[in-house]
Amino acid sequence: MSDSLKKGCGACCIAPSITSPIPGMPEGKPAGTRCIQLNEHNLCSLFGQPERPKVCHDFTSDDWICSRGPEYALQTLSELETLT
Numbered sequence: 162m163s164d165s166l167k168k169g170c171g172a173c174c175i176a177p178s179i180t181s182p183i184p185g186m187p188e189g190k191p192a193g194t195r196c197i198q199l200n201e202h203n204l205c206s207l208f209g210q211p212e213r214p215k216v217c218h219d220f221t222s223d224d225w226i227c228s229r230g231p232e233y234a235l236q237t238l239s240e241l242e243t244l245t
Contacts, residue, residue, distance in 0.1 A: 170231040171195075171203030173220055176238035181214045183207075192242045203231075 178192040184207065185197040198206045207213035226237050 169203040170227065170234055171199050172226075172231055172234035172238050173222060174199040174203075174205060174217075176235055177242050179214065179216055181216055183214055183217075184212050193239065 174196040175194070176192060179186075179189040179196070181189055183189060183196060183198060190196055196205075200206050205213070205217065207217070222234075226234050
């Protein structure tokens with residue numbers, strides 16, 4: 162993990178829509194909705210588990226998104242989601 166990536170940010174588990182099934186969210190999740198697997202510390206409870214959706218496993222963030230903190234990351238990812 163890059164030094165600028167903030168453990169416990171959770172923006173990537175809130176901002177994007179996910180169309181594949183997630184345990185506890187069989188239809189996926191709409192953009193802006195907190196993933197049910199995001200725990201109280203904003204960590205993925207499925208991280209490293211085979212049940213973790215491929216889209217989540219394959220997601221990689223970037224320093225320019227994460228380096229300014231969770232609020233900026235959520236805003237930036239939400240804007241990118243709107244554009245796609």
